[in-house]
Amino acid sequence: MSFLETVWKIFEENWDLFLHGAWIALILAVLGTIFGALIGFFIGIMHTIPLSKKSFKTYLLKLFNFILTCYVELFRGTPMMVQAMVVFYGLYAIEIELNRFIAGLIVISLNTGAYMAEYVRGGIVSIDKGQFEASEAIGMSHFQTMLYIILPQVARNILPATGNQLVMNIKDSSVLSVISVVELFFATNSIAGSTYRYPEAFLIACVLYFIMTFTVTRILLLFEKKMDGSESYRIELVTGNKPAKGGE
Amino acid sequence: MSVVIDIRHLNKKFGDHEVLKDVNFQVKKGEVVTLIGASGSGKSTLLRCINLLEIPTGGEIFFNGQNILEEGYDKRTYRTHLGMVFQHFNLFNNLDVLGNCTIGQIKVLKRSKEEAVKNAMKYLTIVGMEQFKHAKPRQLSGGQKQRVAIARALAMDPEVMLFDEPTSALDPQMVGEVLKVMRQLAEEGNTMLIVTHEMEFAKEVSDRVVFMDKGVIVEEGPPEQVLVNPRHERTREFLRRTLNK
Ligand SMILES: Nc1ncnc2c1ncn2[C@@H]1O[C@H](COP(=O)(O)OP(=O)(O)OP(=O)(O)O)[C@@H](O)[C@H]1O
């Protein structure tokens, strides 16, 4: 039997395990990115609240932001594999027995959140000050300004970074195999172990990972295009004879 | 005529740098006041103090007789009574032209969507941008952006319009279209406070011209006086330099 025939045979016999593993990896990555983005937006917003008066509230906010900064630095400065061990076995030691999938999801979300927090904060501070001023000048509160004017622009600007994070998460979900989350790497490893066909099994894993990341990348590009809308716009009620053009 | 904006002993410091020194002046209902002066004389700062984008470090600002700097004064509602037009337009980049002109009406004035759109279209028509209601800011020229920005401010139905050098960031061929809109607004009796370097325009539309230098008001009066026969040497000097450019 040729190499590729063996590969096909292994896939035929174990396709349900492979696909289940891929599915878990994908779910972990997608949910992890969504929760991570929510965490990131929350921290980014907290870090850019303008502090005016010296009041008790201000100090409370500063303390809270300090704690958030510690979290960001810790999670960005340590490997996710180690974080997974610490979270899962750490909780286990204090007799909180988490489902392995949930533990993995928490780790991947917290890890993504730490990165996203920086993207969001950077995204907010890079928005032209004039956008804030114009919004406040028509009477919007800071909260309304953020919600209706700033964050939509930030979301658009960090979309590529978020997509990148999603692709990273699809691949990096494999490290959660250290706490025995049955994602694609873990599944492949067991199949390889029971069939003694390591190269064949992992070639299948490779192909599956690539299909996932490639598809996700394409979908995100389409989504970006859609968000930007068309480059031209309809002219209603043509009254003059001057043809309108788009662009600067 | 009733006094809409009354500024008394206004002072603004950035750190040690005193940018406005004991500024006193008034804007009456229906009046068109232009503010002129060299770069760095504090014109923008004065305008920004009036709508509280900068918080004054001293003095008082009265709006229709009420002290807006008082603790507990509703500053957000106050801001809806002032329409601000910026030098760099500052249109909301994530919204189209119509969205720019309705968001404040809907979210701040709590108008219904239909009402907001109707009002926005009225002002977009006045500035000649009604055809572009679905365009995004990045698809517009500078002059078109500024006309939308004027419509956005007008759509809030403010009592006073503030303009901070609305044509300074425009290519020369686009200055005219914006000034034309402003001229029309002035003729319709809107209350306007305009910072500008367009002396011809100032002469034409102003009821009163205010000349500022180094944070103080040096001279104010009707345009024939301030722009043609200024009393103060500093005003003469400024006009000589500006008109020679
Ligand atoms: N946020 C700020 N912090 C510190 N200094 C400032 C700030 N804003 C303005 N200034 C200073 O205040 C002075 C007046 O500035 P302002 O922008 O009011 O002048 P201007 O009359 O509008 O000038 P221009 O015609 O160039 O717009 C300048 O010296 C400027 O450097």
Ligand SMILES: [Mg+2]
């Ligand atoms: Mg200025």
